[in-house]
Amino acid sequence: MPRPKILVVDDDPDLVRALRxxxxxxxxxxxxASDGYTAxxxxxxxxxxxxxxxxxxxxGDGFVVLDRLQTSDTLSGVPVIVLSARDPQTxxxxxxxxxxxxxxxxxxxxxxxxxxxxxxxxxxxxxLPAHTAAWPS
Amino acid sequence: xxxQTTNVLLIEDNPGDADLVRLRLVEGTxxxxxxxxxxxxxxxxxxxxxxxxxxxxxxxLPDSRGAETFRRVMEHAxxxxxxxxxxxxxxxxxxxxxxxxxxxxxxxxxxxxKHLERAIRYAxxxxxLARALEIAQKQQIDFKNQFLSHVSHELRTPLTCIHQYxxxxxxxxxxxxxxxxxxxxxxxxxxxxxxxxxxxxxxxxTRAESGKMRIEPRCVALGELVQQAVAMLxxxxxxxxxxxxxxxxxxxxxxxxxxxxxxxxxxxxxxxAIKFTPAEGSVMVQASMVDADPGFVYLSVSDTGRGIGxxxxxxxxxxxxxxPDSVDNNRSGLGLGLFICRxxxxxxxxxxxxxxxxxxxxxxxxxxxxxxxxxLLAPVVSYDGRLRPAFVLVKIELSPLxxxxxxxxxxxWQQCAEIVRHCVYLDKDLVLPPMGASGTTETLFxxxxxxxxxxxxxxxxxxxxxxxxxxxKTKCGVSITTRPVEFRQENPPxxxxxxxxxxxxxxxxxxxxxxxxxQLSVIKGx
Numbered sequence: 001m002p003r004p005k006i007l008v009v010d011d012d013p014d015l016v017r018a019l020r021x022x023x024x025x026x027x028x029x030x031x032x033a034s035d036g037y038t039a040x041x042x043x044x045x046x047x048x049x050x051x052x053x054x055x056x057x058x059x060g061d062g063f064v065v066l067d068r069l070q071t072s073d074t075l076s077g078v079p080v081i082v083l084s085a086r087d088p089q090t091x092x093x094x095x096x097x098x099x100x101x102x103x104x105x106x107x108x109x110x111x112x113x114x115x116x117x118x119x120x121x122x123x124x125x126x127x128l129p130a131h132t133a134a135w136p137s
Numbered sequence: 138x139x140x141q142t143t144n145v146l147l148i149e150d151n152p153g154d155a156d157l158v159r160l161r162l163v164e165g166t167x168x169x170x171x172x173x174x175x176x177x178x179x180x181x182x183x184x185x186x187x188x189x190x191x192x193x194x195x196x197x198l199p200d201s202r203g204a205e206t207f208r209r210v211m212e213h214a215x216x217x218x219x220x221x222x223x224x225x226x227x228x229x230x231x232x233x234x235x236x237x238x239x240x241x242x243x244x245x246x247x248x249x250x251k252h253l254e255r256a257i258r259y260a261x262x263x264x265x266l267a268r269a270l271e272i273a274q275k276q277q278i279d280f281k282n283q284f285l286s287h288v289s290h291e292l293r294t295p296l297t298c299i300h301q302y303x304x305x306x307x308x309x310x311x312x313x314x315x316x317x318x319x320x321x322x323x324x325x326x327x328x329x330x331x332x333x334x335x336x337x338x339x340x341x342x343t344r345a346e347s348g349k350m351r352i353e354p355r356c357v358a359l360g361e362l363v364q365q366a367v368a369m370l371x372x373x374x375x376x377x378x379x380x381x382x383x384x385x386x387x388x389x390x391x392x393x394x395x396x397x398x399x400x401x402x403x404x405x406x407x408x409x410a411i412k413f414t415p416a417e418g419s420v421m422v423q424a425s426m427v428d429a430d431p432g433f434v435y436l437s438v439s440d441t442g443r444g445i446g447x448x449x450x451x452x453x454x455x456x457x458x459x460x461p462d463s464v465d466n467n468r469s470g471l472g473l474g475l476f477i478c479r480x481x482x483x484x485x486x487x488x489x490x491x492x493x494x495x496x497x498x499x500x501x502x503x504x505x506x507x508x509x510x511x512x513l514l515a516p517v518v519s520y521d522g523r524l525r526p527a528f529v530l531v532k533i534e535l536s537p538l539x540x541x542x543x544x545x546x547x548x549x550w551q552q553c554a555e556i557v558r559h560c561v562y563l564d565k566d567l568v569l570p571p572m573g574a575s576g577t578t579e580t581l582f583x584x585x586x587x588x589x590x591x592x593x594x595x596x597x598x599x600x601x602x603x604x605x606x607x608x609x610k611t612k613c614g615v616s617i618t619t620r621p622v623e624f625r626q627e628n629p630p631x632x633x634x635x636x637x638x639x640x641x642x643x644x645x646x647x648x649x650x651x652x653x654x655x656q657l658s659v660i661k662g663x
């Protein structure tokens with residue numbers, strides 16, 4: 001069964017690399033985009049199963065991307081998880097109303113993030129359980 | 138010199154005095170236009186219509202006397218310079234006026250036209266300076282707050298990077314690690330968490346100061362929150378062999394508070410108590426009522442630590458105050474914890490204070506407003522001055538089907554709450570405001586003024602309406618139960634107010650009991 005494809009949209013290359021490593025270890029396929037415009041184009045082409053989206057992007061910020069996704073016939077059903085450094089008090093509600101499935105503030109708890117990804121992909125997702133060693137933080 | 142016309146509003150009831158002032162003003166070198174009224178009310182009305190350059194104010198008018206007069210003018214037009222013209226040379230009153238912002242105090246008999254003209258000119262000038270200073274101060278504070286918000290946002294990016302890569306290594310995603318490497322990485326991660334807490338506190342303290350902190354008060358059972366806070370901190374207390382105890386009054390009423398915030402305050406206080414108490418000491422968390430203050434619940438955290446001296450006590454709730462002798466393993470090394478607590482408590486209209494002596498431990502106490510269920514119930518449970526005959530408590534539990542919930546859970550359950558509201562008879566049923574912490578399962582209670590059978594019909598209607606919601610079945614499970622409210626009927630019955638209180642008390646007990654059962658079943662692993 002093919003692995004679910006996740007599109008990671010963030011202009012921080014270090015974060016993208018770390019996320020890609022972790023997502024791959026959890027048996028997801030990963031593609032990336034570093035600005036809003038490319039993100040939409042790539043999403044249209046690849047039809048990811050889920051999108052992880054930063055808000056502070058060049059060339060069309062996260063909210064613009066959310067809007068475009070919502071209004072797209074083909075992409076409006078794709079769950080979007082917002083992962084942003086911005087303050088949830090002023091951004092979470094707006095993001096959720098704009099169609100995001102969840103809002104995480106950076107740095108996010110990896111276990112929680114993986115859980116939400118798994119749940120958002122639905123019971124038919126084929127990801128293996130999250131690969132995290134248990135150690136107290 | 139500026140030849141613009143000075144518009145003077147003269148509030149003076151004595152026609153002779155008014156004429157004299159007018160004469161003095163006209164004699165001056167710069168153009169003046171005078172609008173004279175004889176009552177304070179007319180003066181205030183004129184101020185509403187147009188803004189004069191200056192107000193010349195007699196204090197003793199037909200509709201106002203003394204200090205009250207200038208107080209009302211200042212209140213009505215805070216940016217217009219006011220010069221008091223008084224018949225008496227009253228130095229005490231003059232000082233009082235000055236302290237309240239009046240620009241000058243002149244005695245009527247003494248003024249010459251030159252004197253009056255100069256007094257007006259300087260009053261206008263001084264007012265301008267005061268206003269500019271006020272604006273500059275506000276701008277400085279705004280800038281500082283924006284700067285701090287920006288800084289705390291920017292710091293997150295490198296922090297996230299460190300967090301991610303250390304996690305990757307610790308989770309074994311970058312190859313096997315020697316035990317020593319794991320150890321070092323864990324040490325780094327501890328600092329990462331500390332930094333994270335400091336950045337969070339910085340943002341929150343800044344928010345508090347710019348008045349942007351928001352609380353979402355709900356109907357809360359404090360017992361649960363105290364248990365939660367204690368459970369979270371027990372490992373830390375155990376490490377230091379410190380005893381952590383709870384003492385909660387039997388019949389503690391529900392409070393009107395934001396559960397997440399209250400938890401934050403409790404955690405902060407208990408964490409501090411543990412930090413400042415030596416090994417083998419003890420910390421006690423209590424929640425109780427005080428007879429002299431029935432509208433509030435009192436929560437306190439006491440420790441057997443080294444106590445706080447008088448200088449520290451005065452400053453301890455201020456920002457950035459840190460005990461110079463403290464051993465630092467601070468959750469928030471920034472010393473903002475108590476400042477944030479004070480803001481949270483203040484927003485709840487409660488109070489927070491500390492009582493402590495050096496060498497004798499400390500007790501931090503804060504208050505939260507009681508949730509007056511009786512007040513909410515009154516219009517619904519009585520009719521025609523009499524208590525309705527029967528009541529049923531309907532409990533509607535909405536549990537998300539996945540953990541964490543799929544989609545916007547808050548929007549989902551709020552939608553359900555709205556539907557429930559539409560299913561009840563507003564004049565005899567009450568949908569209680571949501572209870573507890575917004576986490577996962579949301580519980581809505583409806584007090585229906587009816588018998589068990591009709592309550593059953595209402596439950597069915599509610600269920601039908603909820604099931605009509607698109608996709609609700611994929612998001613949450615709905616459980617509806619009903620229970621008759623067996624409130625104690627005194628014989629002879631007390632006043633209507635007492636009876637309503639009796640119903641409210643019974644409902645509160647039922648609600649608390651139902652949550653206790655839920656907690657127990659969670660513990661049992663149901």
